[in-house]
Amino acid sequence: MADKIIENNQVSIMGRIASGFTFSHQVFGEGFYTLDLMVKRLSDSEDRIPLMISERLIDVTQDYEGEYIQVHGQFRSYNRHEEKKNRLVLSVFVRELSFVEEEDDSIKTNQIFLDGYICKPPVYRKTPLGREIADLLLAVNRPYGKSDYIPCICWGRNARYASAFTVGGHVLVWGRIQSREYIKKIGESETEKRIAYEVSVSKLEYME
Known part of the structure; x- marks a missing residue:
């Protein structure tokens, strides 16, 4: 049952490790750590994608910065409470991990498939240059009612x-995970640079 549900959220990315391990949380004695991965775009710029990795998959006492890995897993979210409101925090939950010699141009370095449900009305807009954009928020079911x-x-x-x-509409989405820097105003005169994560959609199907 659980394996079937996990098919609705599949991520495969390859990139360069760009940080050390930061302890996140523990579940039944198993430690989970975050790690940043730099993933190349076709345009030669890079996305900085956060990974959530179990200490059972990798030796978290080692420094792997600069090494290349390929991971498979799911794109996960949780709400972090800060400044009197919740903030959606996203990361790739790693299920499989392998070290690779270097980036292999024949492998797609950033792929995601989601099977979920629209949970907010889509926001459609045009950029000043006339490019059409629509923002969706997709609820993707996990085992155990999450x-x-x-x-x-x-x-x-x-x-x-x-x-x-x-x-409530049922939608299938294919695309890639991207990171985007933005400036968050946190006071009258204070701002902070943050990174937002989203799926850049290349193909989608409405399932009725």
Whole structure:
């Protein structure tokens, strides 16, 4: 049952380790750590993608910065309470991990598939240059009654198509995980640079 449900959230990424391990939490004595992975885009820029890794998969006492890994897992979310409100925190929960010699151009370095449900009305807009964009928030079910809430961004024809989706609609999404820096205002004169994560959609299907 659990394996079947996990098919609705599949991530495969390859990239360069760009940080050390930071302890996150423990479940039944098993420690989980976060790690940043730099994943190349076709445009030669990079996305900085956070991983959540069990200490059972890798020796968390070692420094692997600069090494290349390929991981498979799920894109997960949880709400972190800060400044009197909840903030959606996203990371790739790693189920399989392997070290690779270096980036292999024949392998797609960043792929995600999600099977979920629209949980907020889509936000459709146009950029000043006329590019069409639609933002979706997808609820993807997990075993044991939990869900992950994944922001997705659609472009062009996909954005027009997605703008008509209704809340509760069943949607399949294919794309890649991307990171985006933004400036968060945290006081009258104070700002902070943050990174947002979302799925850049290359293909989507509305399942009715």
